[in-house]
Amino acid sequence: MAPQYQIRADHDARTIVVYQAYSPAIADAALRAGRFVAPFSFRRMTWIKPSFLWLMHRSNWARKPGQERVLAVRMTREGWEEALSQAVPTTADPEDVARAAVHVQWDPERSPRGAALNHYSIQVGIGRHLIRTFADEWIVGLADLTPQVRKAAALVQGGRAAQAQRLFPPERVYALPPALEDRLAPR
Template sequence: MIFTLWTWIPSDAALRAGRFVAPFSFHRMTWIKPSFTWLMHRGNWGRKPGQERVLAVRMTRDGWEEALSRAVLTTADPSAVAQAPVHVQWDPERSPRGAALNHYSIQVGIGRHLIRAFADDWTVGLTDLTPQVRRAASSIRTGHAARFRRLLPPERVYPLPPDLAGRLLPGG
C-alpha cells in the first residue's frame, strides 16, 4: 500500500529526478507532515522563503510504519529523544486561514541515519502540487470557499496499529 504525505523542497532538482537528490539534505532531520492544511499554515501557502515548492510524497506503508516503529515522542525523556532515529510531535491542526483547531496533527522527523532509507526505499514518487497550492491560496484570499475545497487533496485518518498508537498518541 502506498499513501501520500506532504513536504517542501528548496529546488526543482527532486522533481526532475523523480526522487530526493541534492540540494535535499541527507545529513539532517527532515520533517514529514501528513496534514496538508497544517503544512500550508507552516509554509504560508508556499510563500515562505525556501518553502515555495510543495510536493506530494508517495511513500510505502511499510516505510511509514518502519519510521513510526523507531519513533519517540518529543515530550519523552530528553536522553531518549536525543538517541531516537525518528521524532514524533503533535501540533494543533489548522484551518485553511491558520486558526488552531481542537484536534492535533502528527509531525514525524526522520533523523539523518534513516534519511537514505526514506529517500531511496520508502519514497516511491513525487508530485508537484505548487500550482494547486497557489490556486487554493488565491481562493482563500478571495473568499471562494467552494473552489478552495475542490482544490484540497483528499486526506483520511491513518489506521495506526494498536502497538504504535499506544506509544505515539498523546496521552497514549
C-alpha cells in the same frame, strides 16, 4: 488513540502521501530525478507531514523563503509504519528524544485560514540515519502541488475557502496497529 490525535492522510492500501515544502532548487532536482538528490540534505532531520493544511500553515501557502514549492511525497505504508515504530514523541524524556532515529510531534490541525482546530496533526522527523532509507526505499513517487497550492491560496484569500477545499487532497483517518498507537501517544 483519542480521535483528537488520529492520523488523517491521503492513503490507499499500499501507500500514504506526506507533504514537504522546499526551495525551487531542491524541488526541481528531486522532481527531475524522481527522488531526493542534492541539494537535498541527507545530513539533517527531514520533517514529513500527512496533513496538507498543516503544511499550508507552516509554509504560508508556499510563500515562506525556502518553502516556495510543495511536494506530495508518496511513500510505502510499510516505510511509514517502520518510521513510526522507531519514533519517540518530542514530549518524552529529552535523552530518549536525543537518541531517537525518528521524532513525532503533535500540533493543532489548521483551518484553510490557519486557525488552530481542536484536533491534532502528526509531524514525523526522519533522522539523518534513516534519510537514505526514506529517500531510496520508502518513496514511490513525488508530485509538485505548487500550482494547485497557489490556486487554493488565491481562493482562500479571496474569501472562497469552500471552493478552495475542492483543490485539497482527500484525507481520512489512517488506522494504526495498537502497538504504534501506544508508542505515538503524547506524553
